[in-house]
Amino acid sequence: MSFNCLEDVESTIPVSPLHLAAYNGHCEALKTLAETLVNLDVRDHKGRTALYLATERGSTECVEVLTSHGASALVKERKRKWTPLHAAAANGNTDSLHLLIDSGERADITDVMDVHGQTPLMLAIMNGHVDCVHLLLEKGSTADAADKRGRTALHRGAVTGCEDCLAALLDHDAFVLCRDFKGRTPIHFASACGHLEVLRTLLQAALSTDPLDSVVDYSGFSPMHWASYSGEELLGWG
Template identity: 30%
Template sequence: MYRDCILWADNKSMDDAEMAEMEALEAMAALLQASAYSGNADNIREILERGTVGPDAADSELTTPLMLASLAGHIECVKILVEFGAYINSKRSSGSCALFLAAQTGHLEIVKFLSEVGALIDSQCRTGATALFIASQNGYLEIVKYLSSKGSSCRLGLRDKTTPIFVAAQNGHDAIIRHLACCGADVNARRQDGSSPLWMACQMGHFSAVQALLDLGADVDSQRLIDGVTPIFKAASKGFKHIVDLLLKKKPDLGVQQSGYSPLHTAAYFGHFGIVQALLESGANPNLLDKDGLTAAQLSARRGFDSISRLLAIRQGPAY
């Protein structure tokens, strides 16, 4: 059923003519939606000029033609729908609006137009995401710049406190990270689980994002709440040596963490020889014991990484 169509409470009471009329209206609404998504501006204008269905004919998810045209990037269709009175700030059942959908798919021209004709710049989905948030997540720098120039908040994010700068870090968008920081974003703003943008960039292996965050003063020792794991621990466990090397320049804590292991332990456990070397050269203590009373050398030996266990045994000296 389409929201803008004429609906009857009791279909059984309809006569054949009424039923045919309702079906025709629903078909017209469906055609309007299809035309908006495919970019058929002539169809849209013709349908709306008939006046049988309105520009906001929505489907069961409350998706309007304006949303579909915005999502698909059809600026002419968007303008026609607005001309015929489409409600710019209408929301789907998920809470997303036309501006959000245009930002999600990178359509800067539509984002600008909708903003100019009254779109709410910081309209939030049910999750808390805004157009700026989704553009930051998907790497659309020019949209991020435009929305922030219009006053969009770089601090509004998801219900779990995930911010635009966090998702930019998660997806490796270093230029967006730098721009958001210039707009007042907190580079150390933590998600509900305690993970920071730097922690997430290390988890995902995004070197340029890590570099940007460190340049902006990110806390190199920020810990995830559930286990106390730090960025260098995560990078060491994943085998991202180029990121480990970058973090080591900031002199992070190389001791045993809340998890019961040190960065050296996790590098040894996963067999990352180059990272073990780099950690040792930066002062990591090979004699540290993990929560089970084992050294990194013993861990690597148990895992069959003989070259690492030999290197660590040499660094431990006679005590081993």
């Protein structure tokens, strides 16, 4: 007989009761298990903990139960190396994210990186979750942290065109002339995407930062070049 409450898990792969309770949002069952089990950070075949599943599913009560019993917010799943913080930020689960940050495991908990060097702040920006962006910045997330390609949260804000996210970053002194691995600034990205208001905001910030900067990337292209180009090469995150 097949028993598959996780949908994407084959019945032949063992799944812990802890994972099942977290996935299905059964907080009382989860509390009973958390009070009984020694290891709350057991991982499934994808490397996900019960806390990761509860966060991804948006079950704040389950997240609270697990964090209050000492479940780690820093255990990474296998493929993308996301922690529960990444899952919360990417899905816009602000209350869960708050609980995870306040678990107090590490002073720099908000700057934990995935396999590509992305922080929860970067994922919140990419998905337009303004509340998560504000929370992360207020809790000490580094506004200018760069991924493995040198791209920051501000680069991502320039791509998505979320003006509120951009304003939050600039309010926390994000450096508008930061350059990625090809010398491209957020201004290049905003130009390629055609986000006019974002572009105006970035240009104004750039002028107050360094009015003499020519804003040319390492290939000699200015934002004006990218404004007239399709932008596919520029925007490929890889």
